Amino acid sequence: MTTTPQRRRGAALTAAILSAALVLTACGSDDDSGDNAGGKTAETRTVKAGNGAIKVPAAPKRVVTIGNTDLPYIDMGGKPVGVTGVAESELSLLPEEQRATFEKATNLGDEVDLEKVASLKPDLILVQIPDAEFKKIEKQLKAIAPTVFWGLDTEWKTLADAIAEAGNVKEALAQQKADYEARVTKMKQTYADLIKSTKFVNLDRYSNSDPGTFVIADIGCVEIAQDDIGLNFPKAAAGADPLAYTSLPFEQLTKLSKYNVITYPADAEGQPTEAFAPVVETNTWKALSTVKSGDALGVFCPGNNSYGAVLRYLDSLNTALATLPAKK
Numbered sequence: 001m002t003t004t005p006q007r008r009r010g011a012a013l014t015a016a017i018l019s020a021a022l023v024l025t026a027c028g029s030d031d032d033s034g035d036n037a038g039g040k041t042a043e044t045r046t047v048k049a050g051n052g053a054i055k056v057p058a059a060p061k062r063v064v065t066i067g068n069t070d071l072p073y074i075d076m077g078g079k080p081v082g083v084t085g086v087a088e089s090e091l092s093l094l095p096e097e098q099r100a101t102f103e104k105a106t107n108l109g110d111e112v113d114l115e116k117v118a119s120l121k122p123d124l125i126l127v128q129i130p131d132a133e134f135k136k137i138e139k140q141l142k143a144i145a146p147t148v149f150w151g152l153d154t155e156w157k158t159l160a161d162a163i164a165e166a167g168n169v170k171e172a173l174a175q176q177k178a179d180y181e182a183r184v185t186k187m188k189q190t191y192a193d194l195i196k197s198t199k200f201v202n203l204d205r206y207s208n209s210d211p212g213t214f215v216i217a218d219i220g221c222v223e224i225a226q227d228d229i230g231l232n233f234p235k236a237a238a239g240a241d242p243l244a245y246t247s248l249p250f251e252q253l254t255k256l257s258k259y260n261v262i263t264y265p266a267d268a269e270g271q272p273t274e275a276f277a278p279v280v281e282t283n284t285w286k287a288l289s290t291v292k293s294g295d296a297l298g299v300f301c302p303g304n305n306s307y308g309a310v311l312r313y314l315d316s317l318n319t320a321l322a323t324l325p326a327k328k
Contacts (some may be wrong), residue, residue, distance in 0.1 A: 004157035047166045050131075051138065051149040059168050060124035064106070064117055067129035068152070068305060072160055074101050075306035076169040076176070082120045082184070085110035089207075093268075093309075112137060118144045125162060128152065142180035156305045184228050185313050191321055195230045198324075201259040202233050204244065205276045213247040214279050220244075221301035221313045222263070229317075253284040261324065262290050266298025266316075295324065 041056040064082035065073050073080060083294040084103045091099055108116055125147040127134060134149050148166045150159055164173035204217035218235040219242045226233045236243050265273045272280050279285055290296050297320035303309030
């Protein structure tokens with residue numbers, strides 16, 4: 001399963017200072033008030049975020065998403081008018097309809113062009129980027145429209161709740177959460193014996209990994225299998241860096257023999273990802289008893305920061321686990 005920690009995208013400025021004319025014509029103001037097209041004050045409500053209590057439109061119509069809010073908002077059915085840069089490797093994993101929604105929006109790129117943001121006349125801006133980067137553009141964004149910000153330490157379920165509240169997509173989120181809880185409950189019941197008796201290990205390899213190395217991954221989708229389903233995967237001690245931060249040489253693959261089941265990142269068709277393929281091609285991997293017995297399972301993880309993506313991951317994990325009972 002692919003380890004997909006939250007994107008740590010910053011928001012560098014191509015327009016460091018808005019002109020006075022731009023500020024005056026922006027659709028928001030520092031006090032987060034604004035008029036609708038008919039000249040009447042739009043209905044508002046207050047939401048709490050990392051930048052305080054923010055007054056936002058009750059039913060925003062023109063939403064700009066910045067940083068890690070792009071894909072979760074779209075996942076909940078949101079249709080942003082502006083988005084920031086998302087790597088092709090992430091876009092390629094989206095359902096066709098969601099990708100079309102992303103591509104229809106104005107792409108603001110990896111750098112946030114504030115003049116382009118203002119030209120979109122948003123009535124709400126959703127942001128999750130590093131705190132330091134947000135501080136650089138906070139005043140300018142608030143001059144354009146009500147701006148709701150969350151730091152990178154915001155847990156993905158909390159972020160989903162907050163985006164749904166601010167962006168008025170709570171109905172879609174409620175359905176996703178219900179599906180998620182039902183899926184988790186069923187898997188915990190179905191695989192109760194595996195949860196009790198099986199030692200799993202999750203492997204990964206990154207596109208920028210040094211040749212001949214892999215990691216024991218304890219971040220990303222595997223956290224859901226571990227924390228919500230209850231599968232027994234190794235993880236770092238409290239307060240220590242994640243195991244996934246330490247690269248291990250291929251020679252250490254032999255130490256995986258103490259685990260009953262190996263999971264590794266696969267694409268939607270179940271094939272090892274391009275980055276992980278060098279691992280499965282080694283003689284050391286092929287010699288593992290777990291691999292020979294068919295207990296090395298490729299799992300597809302399209303993302304771990306929104307319910308829709310996580311549900312797709314759980315579908316793949318369920319399909320993989322279903323091959324185990326007859327062997328255990």
